[in-house]
Amino acid sequence: MDMFQMISEDRIKKAYEDGEFENLPGYGKPMKLEDLLHIPEELRMAYKLLKNSGYSEEESRIRQEMMTIEDLIKKCDDSTERAGLQKKLNEKLLRFNQLMSKRRKTTNSSLFKNYEMKIQTKLK
Numbered sequence: 483m484d485m486f487q488m489i490s491e492d493r494i495k496k497a498y499e500d501g502e503f504e505n506l507p508g509y510g511k512p513m514k515l516e517d518l519l520h521i522p523e524e525l526r527m528a529y530k531l532l533k534n535s536g537y538s539e540e541e542s543r544i545r546q547e548m549m550t551i552e553d554l555i556k557k558c559d560d561s562t563e564r565a566g567l568q569k570k571l572n573e574k575l576l577r578f579n580q581l582m583s584k585r586r587k588t589t590n591s592s593l594f595k596n597y598e599m600k601i602q603t604k605l606k
Contacts, residue, residue, distance in 0.1 A: 544578045556602065568599070 497503060518526050551571045558564045 538581065541578065541581050544574055544581070548574045548578065555599075 503509070518529070521529050548571060551567055551574065555564055555567045555571065558567060
């Protein structure tokens with residue numbers, strides 16, 4: 483046992499003796515274990531990290547859809563079709579921002595996306 487491990491063990495024992503572990507959230511309740519059998523073993527740690535940080539599959543899907551719509555807008559020549567695509571992009575952006583606000587992270591992505599669209603329009 484190395485020195486750091488011994489120090490850690492001593493501090494944990496002292497905290498336990500002082501009762502510092504008694505009022506923790508979930509104390510005395512069974513742990514909620516997740517079923518990760520559907521995730522390959524080599525990806526489970528990455529999945530847990532993403533999930534614990536608030537990342538969701540819906541967020542990933544919406545990001546992908548937004549990028550696809552942005553590419554379509556860049557290549558679109560018809561102004562009516564472009565307006566429809568822009569409307570779809572705005573709807574996806576609104577949903578994305580709702581997801582991000584649920585994670586309690588401030589994001590100005592809609593501001594930057596609209597700014598990017600204005601720059602692209604001026605460059606054409």
